[in-house]
Amino acid sequence: xxxTFDRTRxxxxxxxxxxxxxxxxxxxxxxxxxxxxxARGAQQAYFTALRAHGSEVVTLPALxxxxxxxxxxxxxxxxxxxxxxxNLGHPSRxxxxxxxxEYLKDYFEIEKMPEDAKLDGGDVVFFDEEFLIGISTRTNxxxxxxxxxxxxxxxxxxxxxxxxxxxxxxxTVFSSPRPGTIxxxxxxxxxxxxxxxxxxxxxxxxxGYAANTIGYGDQIIMxxxxxxxxxxxxxxxxxxxxxxxxxxxxxxxxxTCLSVFIG
Ligand code: CIR
Numbered sequence: 001x002x003x004t005f006d007r008t009r010x011x012x013x014x015x016x017x018x019x020x021x022x023x024x025x026x027x028x029x030x031x032x033x034x035x036x037x038x039a040r041g042a043q044q045a046y047f048t049a050l051r052a053h054g055s056e057v058v059t060l061p062a063l064x065x066x067x068x069x070x071x072x073x074x075x076x077x078x079x080x081x082x083x084x085x086x087n088l089g090h091p092s093r094x095x096x097x098x099x100x101x102e103y104l105k106d107y108f109e110i111e112k113m114p115e116d117a118k119l120d121g122g123d124v125v126f127f128d129e130e131f132l133i134g135i136s137t138r139t140n141x142x143x144x145x146x147x148x149x150x151x152x153x154x155x156x157x158x159x160x161x162x163x164x165x166x167x168x169x170x171x172t173v174f175s176s177p178r179p180g181t182i183x184x185x186x187x188x189x190x191x192x193x194x195x196x197x198x199x200x201x202x203x204x205x206x207x208g209y210a211a212n213t214i215g216y217g218d219q220i221i222m223x224x225x226x227x228x229x230x231x232x233x234x235x236x237x238x239x240x241x242x243x244x245x246x247x248x249x250x251x252x253x254x255x256t257c258l259s260v261f262i263g
Pocket of ligand 1 (some may be wrong): 024025026073075093094116121122123131168169171172250251253254256257
């Protein structure tokens with residue numbers, strides 16, 4: 001069935017935090033030097049939250065030469081029995097995808113992107129049986145179009161649109177935790193951008209980071225410390241588990257970045 005991998009969340013592919021985590025790329029939320037041990041602790045809490053919602057967590061060893069290696073969302077897009085392996089959009093990250101492909105090849109047909117096509121999985125969201133694909137500073141037109149063509153081959157529609165410069169990835173300020181629902185941060189998008197959606201929950205701009213959530217139907221995992229968003233989501237019928245994400249936020253990484261769901 002199209003897109004089942006994205007909603008089932010049966011198995012999360014993750015990777016240990018790099019010993020060089022303090023050198024991770026950061027351009028948006030940075031306030032101080034991130035702490036490696038705190039990040040490792042936060043990642044364990046994140047794994048616990050995934051398991052509590054029924055996901056099996058598979059964790060690959062860190063890649064020492066890649067400070068951002070734990071952000072596996074960016075390294076593969078699963079389309080049914082195929083794993084599309086992109087060329088990552090930041091030069092310091094390009095290469096992380098190779099060992100993910102090596103792992104995935106036992107379970108999926110591997111489809112590598114052509115050289116000129118750049119894409120980070122953080123610019124891809126599965127929404128109501130279609131892929132939303134953002135063109136951003138990391139994902140170029142060729143990358144978005146290549147993914148859309150793969151998606152269409154699997155009979156899944158794809159909608160390509162522009163991610164504003166105010167955010168790193170689409171997922172940084174956006175998520176779709178349950179069919180029909182979008183959570184988006186104010187200040188980056190306009191209501192007309194999402195006229196196709198049944199329900200859009202707008203998170204106040206100052207809490208924009210909290211728009212990135214992981215949904216298991218009406219149960220949701222969100223970042224800790226965003227009280228307005230928490231209230232909003234409770235009002236929209238979600239039950240909530242919160243995970244401390246401060247260290248990852250320092251390097252522009254959100255909840256969804258820390259895993260790619262592969263089953
Ligand atoms: C980067 O700049 O690539 C990392 N520091 C953060 C990646 C976040 N990934 C994501 O939003 N999917």
